[in-house]
Amino acid sequence: MHIEKLSLFNFKNYEGITLNFSEKVNCLVGINGSGKTNLLDAIHYLSLTKSAFNSIDSQNIMFGENAFNIKGSFVKEDKHVEVSCGFQEGVKKVFRIDRKEYDKLSEHVGKFPIVLIAPNDVDVIREGSEVRRKFFDTILCQMDSKYLDNLVKYNQYLKQRNSALKKFGFTGRVDYDLIHTYDVPMLELGKAIFESRNKFIKDYFRIFQKHYSLLSQNKEEVTILYKSEVEDQAFEKKFKAGIKKDLALERTSMGVHRDDYKLLIEDNVLKKFGSQGQQKTFLVGLKMAHFEIIKELKGLKPILLLDDIFDKLDSLRIKQLVKMIADQTFGQIFITDAREERTKEILKELDIDASFYHVDKGTVKEASHG
Numbered sequence: 001m002h003i004e005k006l007s008l009f010n011f012k013n014y015e016g017i018t019l020n021f022s023e024k025v026n027c028l029v030g031i032n033g034s035g036k037t038n039l040l041d042a043i044h045y046l047s048l049t050k051s052a053f054n055s056i057d058s059q060n061i062m063f064g065e066n067a068f069n070i071k072g073s074f075v076k077e078d079k080h081v082e083v084s085c086g087f088q089e090g091v092k093k094v095f096r097i098d099r100k101e102y103d104k105l106s107e108h109v110g111k112f113p114i115v116l117i118a119p120n121d122v123d124v125i126r127e128g129s130e131v132r133r134k135f136f137d138t139i140l141c142q143m144d145s146k147y148l149d150n151l152v153k154y155n156q157y158l159k160q161r162n163s164a165l166k167k168f169g170f171t172g173r174v175d176y177d178l179i180h181t182y183d184v185p186m187l188e189l190g191k192a193i194f195e196s197r198n199k200f201i202k203d204y205f206r207i208f209q210k211h212y213s214l215l216s217q218n219k220e221e222v223t224i225l226y227k228s229e230v231e232d233q234a235f236e237k238k239f240k241a242g243i244k245k246d247l248a249l250e251r252t253s254m255g256v257h258r259d260d261y262k263l264l265i266e267d268n269v270l271k272k273f274g275s276q277g278q279q280k281t282f283l284v285g286l287k288m289a290h291f292e293i294i295k296e297l298k299g300l301k302p303i304l305l306l307d308d309i310f311d312k313l314d315s316l317r318i319k320q321l322v323k324m325i326a327d328q329t330f331g332q333i334f335i336t337d338a339r340e341e342r343t344k345e346i347l348k349e350l351d352i353d354a355s356f357y358h359v360d361k362g363t364v365k366e367a368s369h370g
Helices: 036-048 119-126 129-143 145-171 176-216 235-241 243-249 276-298 315-326 340-349
Strands: 002-011 014-020 025-029 067-076 079-088 094-097 114-117 222-227 260-265 303-307 333-337 355-360 363-366
Touching (some): 036 303, 114 276, 129 145, 129 176, 129 276, 235 243, 260 276, 315 340, 333 340, 340 355
Parallel strands (some): 025 355
Antiparallel strands (some): 002 067, 355 363
16 A cells, blocks of 8 residues: 555645655655645644644645545555645634545544654654554554443543533532433443553564564563553442532543553653653664555555654664565655665665655755655
């Protein structure tokens, strides 16, 4: 699977542009701030129906305009498929596949999988549980449409329950029957979400461990522990008994929306005890496992987007990663770099042919192959 053509209209700093890509390695080079990452983000939109960097669609419109459009021509299983995303201020986002509009955006997720490695990935290690849940949920949602459906429904009930709790705090009157109508489906959906996450992390960790060992040359032991209140046999009883606390806090204090994934190195918390190099290796290992587990399940290679990655890894880890590219582990790859010569040198050393595109403030020119 690969994207062969990308067209942008009033998206971020691109007024109107159409690009054709190689099905192998595509390098987007240019100074920082020129719009390299925006091209990767457009591909992210076409895969996951949203931006990787800014969740507010209106903020991805070119300054001074009121709408954007992204269109991509994909080749999947030897078939040509057109995917388009359009957004206008004050109007719902429209997503189409071969000009047929989706009823629900979630129906598209997982059809054209991608794996993005970007500088802000470090938040998975350094920030709180919400960032880690989102990271693993993004993988699971690309793999399992039923999981995505359960997660969307659970979050809707959670939002409604929290809204009701705030209202009760304001009025001083509690409608326990209303709370019950949220509790029943939330408990059922929460159990299904827990079971999906629990099964997934066992398969995922096996693959992650293999990649971490390869990248670090077996230097240390790493672990990912999935923690959820739902695994407690008495969870349902505790959840219902927690209504007093929820009313006081005006939010739902228990459930799968509080799950966490503990990232450990030599049985210590990675965030506190892992070196910068170890943290970076852990991140790349997480992403490589993301790639492989989708490839195993879907039977196709996701598009790999590498944003500014050569600035974030030392030379040893760069060479390990590029060696995997040379071994044709991956399918189509996009690489952004502010230093063109560095990318050319790395690829030349391992005899990897690539297409180069010079990006300069909303314009893109294809250069000769490197």
